[in-house]
Amino acid sequence: MAGKKKKKPKTKLLIIGSKKYKKSTVKMLLEEGRKKFDSVVFAPVHKIRIIEEKGESKLYYKEKNLKNFDIVYPRLSSLDFFMAEPILQILSKSKAYCPVSLKGFQVSNNKYLTIKSLTGKNVPITLTSLSISPKVVKQTVESFGFPVVLKLISGFAGKGVMLVNREQELQAILDTVHLFEHVVSAQKFIESKGTDLRCYVTGNKVITVERKSAGDDFRANISRGGSAKQIKTSPELEKIALTVSKSLNMDICAVDFIKTSETKEGFIVIEINFVPGPFRKFLGNKIVKDWINFLHSKIETA
């Protein structure tokens, strides 16, 4: 007589969203998630409670214990620092599988630290500095030569990025920056003609998207009105994207490049994106499907 069939445990996915989460992305994640997992819960980060008591850290959303999930995918931005850091630390010590790391969150949200973390890893990057005094920024920019890209370290989604063509422009910007006491990163400008490449890393899989800026904007951020299409990933690009993601213990992220003739690879890394958008308008649910399939494949390791 056949033995009693062992009941398969229910698979549970938790998605933690930013306090400014995008509804359309969450909707896609929930739809695709429900096709693969028995249960999918979405918790906006600002509605979570972190309880620290007697050597134990607990995470709750409403009355749900968030440490009881097999897989947790936090999609958090620099707006969520206060809650995101302890949550990511707790998840790193829990039994649940989490495709992103606290280190990845901290590094990807500091534009200078992102570049610094890639030095000595044979990853093409451009000369980048970090200073806290406008006088030193000015000296650095003069040594780089114009044009130069200035980035405010607290900046996010391209809003804190400025292209400076002349000394007069630089002075006006530095006066403003000084007023708000920002830490400033200066970067040697690399001509990209408004085109950049985004590599979506999902485990060991890399999907590349070419993005074009809207009009004359030197930034190719889609959130600023650009366009995008999927292209074939070259072996060099794949190797670099995986080196970058693995150096930050990130199984899901996006690595942004710009094309240039100034490096032997023909591109440089400019940014690591902790919470990439799925480019629904151009790619449909392709990226989200990849994320969900990958997360589901991790059930057995969780």
Place this chain on the structure above:
Amino acid sequence: MNLLLLRVEKTRTQIELQKSFEKKGFNVKTLNLKKLSLLSDRKKTELKNGDINFDKINAVYLRAPLQINSFVEPLLDIFKEKKIYCQYKPNSYYNSSNEALQFNALNLNGIKIAKVVTFGDSNTIQSHVNKFEYPVLFKSFRKQQKSQTILVESARSLKSIAKSIRFNIDGAVIREFVEGPVEDCAVIGDKVFTIRRKWLGDEPQKLSKGKLVKLSKTEKETAVKAAQVCGFDIATVKLAQGNVSKVRPGISYLTFSKKSGDSMFDEVADFYSKKLNFK
């Protein structure tokens, strides 16, 4: 042995510290952090300042506010890579800039803390006001800075405080209040100097009015471990009835020197000397 004093402002503390390091035989240079820039290319990261050759620096004493953590963290990384000793380790500034992260690190490492609950918005606080034993200490944070600290006596008060939050906050930390005096511990390696401050109803008395005390062996070990967990060899650890309530970089040199009769400047120079095996 070449030591660099790296600071934002020239203060009496820095001058006294320099004298103590020099008395111990260190060759001391000083530099304003504002004159420093960090430079990264494909091959390496360098510290740039025309006056200092960083290849010849063995140790750094750093005095920098937590607000510039995005500058300090890469700097601490570079010190580690270049094997330059600094009293603060990488991640220590990130850790201490976020009180919720610091409590988590302390708790996960077995350091005794009072019960702490972290919230991300006002509505969530309002629906959980009945889950605390009062009084509690309420702290809210906005733009990565503390914006409010209030001792709250009842659920009703907490609810009205949460309701009154007008701006979007980063979050709030609510800690069960431990009654009694507060101990400020100046931790220098494994040495601990403590000033006890009486609780005056709403807040503790000023540090300068407090009294020098000796901690029990357990409390002393807790203070040293708390500093280490947070990545600091030199730190101020705040205790209330053996519970750690805060760890921050640096110590109040002048007050602790005056209260203890020992020069904290000499203690720090001595600690560096031993740490670097320098005679």
